[in-house]
Amino acid sequence: MKTVKNWACTALILLAVSGAVFAGGKGDAGAGGVDAIKKAGVLKVGVKSDVPGFGLLNPETGKYEGLEIELSKLIANEIFGDPERVAFTPVTAKTRGPLLDNGDIDFVIATFTVTEERKLTYNFSSIYYTDGVGLLTKTAAGYKSLKDLNGKTIGVAQSATSRKAIEDGAAALGVKVSFAEFATYPEIKAALDSGRVDAFSVDKAILRGYLDSSVGLLDDTYAPQPYGVATKLGNKDLAAWVDGLIQKWLKDGTVGGLVRKYSL
Numbered sequence: 001m002k003t004v005k006n007w008a009c010t011a012l013i014l015l016a017v018s019g020a021v022f023a024g025g026k027g028d029a030g031a032g033g034v035d036a037i038k039k040a041g042v043l044k045v046g047v048k049s050d051v052p053g054f055g056l057l058n059p060e061t062g063k064y065e066g067l068e069i070e071l072s073k074l075i076a077n078e079i080f081g082d083p084e085r086v087a088f089t090p091v092t093a094k095t096r097g098p099l100l101d102n103g104d105i106d107f108v109i110a111t112f113t114v115t116e117e118r119k120l121t122y123n124f125s126s127i128y129y130t131d132g133v134g135l136l137t138k139t140a141a142g143y144k145s146l147k148d149l150n151g152k153t154i155g156v157a158q159s160a161t162s163r164k165a166i167e168d169g170a171a172a173l174g175v176k177v178s179f180a181e182f183a184t185y186p187e188i189k190a191a192l193d194s195g196r197v198d199a200f201s202v203d204k205a206i207l208r209g210y211l212d213s214s215v216g217l218l219d220d221t222y223a224p225q226p227y228g229v230a231t232k233l234g235n236k237d238l239a240a241w242v243d244g245l246i247q248k249w250l251k252d253g254t255v256g257g258l259v260r261k262y263s264l
């Protein structure tokens, strides 16, 4: 009896170990490669919901639109032969990384700037678009450039590249600014409207989503923001596969066509 018990115990351990090895193999546990997405039956992509031309949830149609949405659909088409087999999750600068890490989404295609530091934490594809950091201010304040913001407070998003870009730009001009950090862009816009901050800084593409009759974009552009498709760090197969697609679409004019379609 004892022997049978021991045998069963060994078999269980072996099963558990082989399961762990299998889960940690090709494509990494959690997220998985293309086969895992096929098996799930739907492609899960983290996108922006408030960036016109990139990822925007159109309140009139209730549908997502923009270059990053179309890239997601093209990827779904490669996997399933159906561009609509994609589920979008709205993300922010703060939530997109953790959602990838958890395996809740397969890709982030959400104005995600590729930096050397971030490459240590995520895989990024080739660059499909390069934006730049800008400043949104109240028109009535009469600011023309960062130089006019000496002693003022700039609203930036947590986990975004904006703060560093403006810090470097201000240092180069010999201008002193302070920062207030927020989790989301609507919060920064509300702070700008109420006068809690004097300027709202992030990529110009994102700022365009917050333009209204009382605010305007300054001409200055700081720090190029190259966007790539991000995957979970351990998911090298999926990263290489999607990079191949992005490279192909850069070469054959697909990406250029989308840039023109959305006037980016």
Ligand code: GLU
Pocket (backbone or CB within 6 Å): 092, 093, 110, 111, 112, 113, 157, 159, 160, 161, 162, 202, 203, 206, 225
């Ligand atoms: N693109 C910048 C970044 O990745 C701005 C933040 C954002 O994408 O929301 O940090």
